[in-house]
Amino acid sequence: MAAISVEHISKQYGETKALESVSFEVKEAELFGLIGPDGAGKSTLFRILTTLLLADEGEAYVAGHHVVKDYKEIRKKVGYMPGKFSLYQDLSVEENLSFFATIFGTTIEENYELIKDIYVQIEPFKKRPAGKLSGGMKQKLALCCALIHKPEVLFLDEPTTGVDAVSRKEFWEMLKQLKAKGITILVSTPYMDEASLCDRIALIQSGKILTINTPKGLMNEFTKPLYAVKAENTYKLLTFLRQQDFTDTVLPFGEFLHLTTEEDMPESEIENHLKADGFEKAEVKRIEPTVEDIFLALSSETE
Ligand SMILES: Nc1ncnc2c1ncn2[C@@H]1O[C@H](COP(=O)(O)OP(=O)(O)OP(=O)(O)O)[C@@H](O)[C@H]1O
Structure with a gap:
């Protein structure tokens, strides 16, 4: 069974076609990248798959559940790190994490093993308000918050945008480790160089998928000198x-x-x-x- 299955999903805002018949599948424990410029439709697709937005047409399944009919099941099984606004800026690092644990009916201790490697890097700043963290640390905290309920599928919308090069590299290392633990990851990025770090990628522009391939397969698509x-x-x-x-x-x-x-x-x-x-x-x-x-x-x- 595919961990994510998207079948001819379309979404329009007024005259803007944000997604046009988008289809693809992500396998279990796959690290799948959605790569495209601003406005390509990436966030719209994430919102549909995390049950926050209804598509106009098409079907989608996450962890075997239909995004509309079984939305409650999906919400328990996915972690979502939206591009913006995922942290409470006035709450400390520790408080943000406890908050996310509480709304999912769990505790930091219960799932500490999963976030440990990431959390130890921000633990020295646990009393600091999230708003006062550097970009790289905010990103690590947001990832811990998205993982605290041990999701099967992780949705990361442009997690490396606005983050320095070293933190970007560390972040991809963390994703590799999460994948090794069996978590399926759909990650979007506007940075083309991050494509090579995924198992497979879909290139997306103006709401349409241009191609889906492995990084190596993608290179072979280019045949001209x-x-x-x-x-x-x-x-x-x-x-x-x-x-x-x-x-x-x-x-x-x-x-x-x-x-x-x-x-x-x-x-x-x-x-x-x-x-x-x-x-x-x-x-x-x-x-x-x-x-x-x-x-x-x-x-x-x-x-
Ligand atoms: N709520 C909305 N109302 C009207 N148009 C919207 C809305 N949300 C997105 N759009 C438009 O739909 C298109 C796709 O936007 P979307 O945010 O999904 O793209 P994206 O690839 O995530 O880019 P970005 O990184 O800029 O968010 C864009 O043209 C955008 O302006």
Whole structure:
């Protein structure tokens, strides 16, 4: 049995189609990532799966229960860490945790084993109000609160947004350990680099799933030769490359342009071509695609 099953879920707010016939399954103890930019529909999907919002169309099941008919069962079995507002800012670390334990009819002691590794990191600050914690510590406390009733399925909506790089890395380590304890995790993120840390991922944009794959499988979806190109004037280079017959796509990536070509070409051939056209300092390097390259390629295909 799948731990989460989503079947053609659609949701519209006025004219905005937040989700359009979204379907996927998450296996038991799988770490499944939902990756997409702001406004892609991730939070809407989380609210539907945690029984806080009704879909317009489609069915969904969590831990074997229907999200509408069996919503009470689901609420006992899931942990939810929403993107914002999951902690009481004026309550201390300890009080927040006791509060969440109490509303689920349990105690911190009863399930301490599950949160221990995470809680010891914030325990020195247990008397501090949650509002006065750093981003990374707030995130750890919110995770402890979402875990305190020993959920079967954990929903984490953008848990690493606005958190420093070290805390982000630690957070993913914690998720790996929770998965090893048999907890199914659906996690959303706008950070493409976090895709490689999941067992499988769904790329989502404008309410539609672009693809579902393992991180490795996703890389194999990108078959065109890809190059990072740099020259003195990036804008001029972009305009120039867009006009060339060998160009398939060209997109800005920081200080580089990412170029895909129809045919495999040696780096030197492209470089010489650019130099002959006045880009004296042109540099061309064949590169492996990132998740962002795949995302952009897939989203331009569906536009
Ligand atoms: N209550 C609402 N009323 C109207 N429109 C909404 C509402 N909630 C979300 N939307 C719109 O639905 C779309 C999907 O929003 P959603 O919050 O699910 O996306 P998201 O991927 O979680 O992005 P974000 O990180 O910005 O929350 C967006 O265009 C958003 O503006």
